[in-house]
Amino acid sequence: MGIWILNAQTVAAGNELVKRHIFMEGRTIGSIVEADGTLPDTAGHTVIDAAGKLVTPGLIDMHVHLREPGFEHKETIASGTRSAARGGFTTIACMPNTRPVIDTVDTVKYVLDKAETEGIVRVLPYGCITKNELGRELADFDALKQAGAIGFTDDGVGVQSAQMMKDAMAKAASVGLPIIAHCEDNTLVEGAWASEGEFARKHGLKAIPNESEAIHVGRDVLLAEATGVHYHVCHVSTEQSVRLIRHAKQFGINVTAEVCPHHLLLSDEDIPGMDANWKMNPPLRTPKDVQACIEGLLDGTIDILVTDHAPHSEEEKAKGVDLAPFGIVGFETAFPLLYTKFVATGQWTLQFLVNKMTSLPAQVFGLELGTLEPGKEADITIIDLETEKTVNPAEFASKGRNTPFAGWSLKGWPTHTIAGGKLVWSEA
């Protein structure tokens, strides 16, 4: 028995949609036919009528935190993949800052096994750059790759030593996997949580300067040039980083980059007060930085969109801004936010948004995913572009409720998520 999706509005070009019927059987897409008025024979198959809805390749998120092993009170692979599915994501790449961190074959296998038995979407694990993410000793990249790691990162913390980063890049290049960098120079951020801008000035706070991020970007593109590695910059948030990445790309350096919805939609001037749901790393920057990130995404300097889904418990976030951990959840608001604020307002085409969340992440990371084509993996998301709903964190499938977007009224909510040919989530 297969699944027919009937009357799917698929993206053709720009904002142009084409109506198609899509059939899948087993894990793969069987056929895609133009809807010409006659319905295909669906006898014996599950039918989903997608009339009036957008149908896209399953969304891909290359930067997420699933918290397992070790921080199951924040999220688990079960709850995190449900949250991803509810947000329309069918493939997610998880960060290794768990407890223990993912720096051994056993932890990679643990995550992959859990994902197989308890997860409902595809989980691709990253391995650490350095053992324990301490920046002192390289992890065993050969072994991590063998176990299934798809790249190396110490996300959560920057690699402080240039020599360590250079060694990591040389080794990653030799095993043919990318370095994914959380760019942050610790000597420039000491204890601050807000960025240098209006908010920090008004409240007399110690502030995080843009250079704390951009200095690592500048250092690392030079090291990437020297080593030839594929270097991917995490959660770009500053005008200076965008400029450095643009320049590096012009020089033919193998650099790619990602940006999160919150760094495109919020600046430090939107922070309502001492509220830890507005505390994330990197911090919300100035309106000028937001504009530079949007321009970087538009001109291709920034390749892809990611959520950096970073759940924390309510108790942890209630400790007050100084003590609360950095991070906000992202899966269940990402597409509606970007659709409502950029596509529905006419700034981006639907094709631009969908590509940045499907085919482009697949291309950047060499995954055979992200397109709707016969013979390809049946990963499909169905999205209602019309119904307006309010973001209600109490409804999240994630254990995390930590979002600055509560109460926002949005359109573009996923209604069905199909991963590997299975309907893994549908509305109500």
Ligand SMILES: NC(=O)N[C@@H](CC(=O)O)C(=O)O
């Ligand atoms: N982004 C965050 O604010 N927090 C992330 C770490 C990270 O992505 O650097 C986390 O693990 O909570």
Ligand SMILES: [Zn+2]
């Ligand atoms: Zn990070």
Ligand SMILES: [Zn+2]
């Ligand atoms: Zn992260």
